[in-house]
Amino acid sequence: MKQSSFFSQWLILGIALLYLGGSVAFNLNRERQRVDSSERERLLTQARVVRENTAHNLTAIKQVLMQLRLQKKMAGQELNEHLATLTDAMPGVRTVAILDAKGVIRAANRPELVGGNFSQRDYFSGPRQGHDADTVYVSRPFRSSLGVFALGVSMAIIGPHGEFSGVVTATLDPQYFFNLMDSVRYTPDMRTGLVHWDGDIFMMAPAQTAIAGKNLNQPSAFFTQHKGSDRDANVYVGKVYSTGDERMVALSTIRSPELKLDKPLVVTASRDVAEIFSAWRSDLVKQGGMAALIALLSILVLYAFQRRQRESGRQLEHAGETLRAKQVEIQESEEKYRAIVETTDTGYVILDGNGRVVDANAEYIRLSGYASLEQILGHNPVEWTAQHDQERNREAIRKCLETGAIRNFEIEYSDPAGQATAVEINATVLRRKGERQIVALCRDVSERKRAQEEIRHLAYHDALTNLPNRRMMLERLSLAIVQAKRYQRSLAIMFIDLDHFKEINDTLGHDVGDELLSAVAKRLSACVRGGDTVSRQGGDEFVVVLTEIAQVDDATLVAEKIVKVMREPVPVREHVLQITISIGIAIYPLESTDDPIELMKKADIAMYKAKKGGRDGYCVYQ
Template identity: 40%
Template structure:
């Protein structure tokens, strides 16, 4: 009975659970991946809405601040005609100081005449300075719009700070340009305002002029104040070109170089026209924003991977043991059937033997009995020749019975596989060459086969049958497990009273984990694939070597070929016995 015919069916049974497990893991993995993708999108959407709200908070505050500054500057412009003479100057400066102290976010309030000289200011140390070439004077001078607020780009003061001035034109009697009333914004106030919307350590907020020049950034970074953001591809340029009041964008920030999600908002006064708006930006670092998501994704991915590995390992472990169980069961069943057939044959043979022995013993026993009776009863009456004849009958019956006993013993020896082998004088070189030539004819039509016989091999008394079994099986294995075009070599030498045989090949090799079991009957390595064989060759070699008193060693690794080294002690002389009884089970 063979299990070969069941392999395709069994493979199909093993493949179905694996495919089912793979499909289940794929579905679970897709579900987890999709849920994490959805979560990533929700995080981005939620954060963009939150950043937009924070940017709008600054927009609302600054819008009201601009409206308040406009009303204050407009009030100063109306009171300006009453500030004449020395007393008027003192009254104006005192009034400007009180107004600047009362208005949050305003650092300096000054009045500049048509020539660009500061005539009144809450900071008396700057009165008299000419600021004709400053942008906060030039913009109103060129704009000539009486009702517009002029927002100057950030400029650096003598103290090293960047400030923005907001100006309103002072008209002359005929509506001509007669100067500017200006308020410089206090950077510290706006740092507090920008910092109030930051809710995460990785956030920053920035305020820029409408032409792209940055006013300040919170938290403060060196080199950011006064930086020109009006560059192709920058968030500022993309926001301005969109034409929208508010945008949320993601990408690399021009100013800092890091990846961010940015909410940008254009700030304008709700009551008066402005020559240039302000732009506020509030952003989060993308890496920090999705840090928790990445950790959760990694955790779920690792957990899924462990689960998938555990399930796969459990299935393979179960199938491996199931397959081994089925193979073992099939082998046991096959052995039982074979043993049953052998036992039946043995019983039949023994039955025939017993029948034959009983039949064959009957004749000599009858002859023995009758001759003995004749001698007992008629001995005195018998002639000498007659007595000799009866004794011959007895002797013949005994010889017949002895022959039958020898036949039974011989049958038993054959039945238990006990044989007697003869050690004879052989020419080692010629004997090995003969076997090699037989192997060359039978096996090596597609292999490179080389044979080398040392000159000192000479002759020795060895059992030819056992030695042939060793060489033939090793050569057969070398050819069988060497792919087409490979090489096989056979070297024979004699050293220190021992015959040495080395058979090497460039074949598939023997994995290290298999080398301890290759001499077991019926054992085959897992890399032999579809090559024919039942796993008895090396067990026969080992049994033969044990009867010859020899030993075998292996030098092999998977994919790198095999070298089998055999050593057999040589009997130099055998004077007392011609027969070497050996037992093979």
């Protein structure tokens, strides 16, 4: 046999091994990118959940602080008790206090703090120096006089002549935020944290006592890079400054024009890099070892084959048989590559030039809703596409054949039972076996879609009662005011508060109180029309928006109905509770304002008049 024939054989083997190695490397790299991308997205999602919940709490706290600045009537023990009631209604707050211009506490939900001078605290010096009535000042984490590592939010009290008159402040409850951050951890190695904009660590779950209060505002820290990026969310991978270990870290900044924080807070969510890629490294060892073994065996076989050829030209026929054996080995290598494709969690499908299936792996068969490859061979994927997406899918296949590729195309597949699955498709046109074919990778994104929907729902609904929260209520109230103004109609807003609800919580427990609030929410919803809005503001406070009323009596009739319904006994577990409510009503446009917040304040004032009038009734703002 000529030397050139030996060289050709080695060249063929080299190409085959390069193909095998490249295929393994490509799939391993693609899997690593998928793991990396999936984990980044998941960490950002968990950080976003903490950010939305924390922002919601801060918004509620800001509203309370703004109301306290307007408080003029109460003082002394009565004011302290009022602050205690407000604190009980806000699960994320530990302490609420009012300080005078010298930093002396004049009222607090904890009486032992009254009279103390706290002018040296950030939560007092910040508002005093900033002198802005609309800004919420966030202090650096500190150890309070009660021995708790805490963080304060405060607002300045500005006098009638623009002078600084004091501060209203709320200290965040560390246990509440620890529970919030701990609830989003989905693996033991995951950590979540809350960091002040100046870099001080306020909270870490699980608890990390060694780094409590540590400052992350260092040149090499991911926190510093995030601050300098001008982006609300980032993901970094590398050695973290606080602990020195390798982690993937998602950072998400809490800030909004509505809150107007002087210094935002940053949510962190991280995982150990080694844990993230542990399964992938195991696959790397297995597939790399298999590829190396195949390469070694192939080289040894070809070497022995050529040696025999050199020994005797009479073995030429045998050389042909060895070549055929080599072709069998190559076929086996392709089958092993096929096995790799079958083990991936990404769907793999090949379509011919007419859009019909010619090959697919097990994951794609699952996505199609069928049980075997034979059931989908020769069929067009449009057949198992949800009806509302069928035309889009036809157009996508046609566009792919025209342009050569489609990227990040999302549709819904529907199995024979009607169960829908959200699928993301990336496809490329290749020439295989003499014809143009579409090679597509299909990924199940149903879980991601559900997570996005859940986040959207949490942003607009109260977690306990599933009623619209303050954010949704304000949006609906603003829209109702615009429509009422355009069509010269009236509307009413009711501010509702349960009478003596704190006594129920204190005597029967918060679990009974929560079930009572859920029952009240259902009764309120049953008392209004479908187009009206019933929302929970927090604690035992509810707001009802009545659209399209003809006269004030329409609102008072609804209020009388609600008061009467609420007097009926409420069975909660083994208890039968007798409750009453107080309602404040404000009418648009009688109150000469189209500001939703102002209307709510007037309804709130009317509600307090109803309470002073003996409770168990309503009052229209005059």
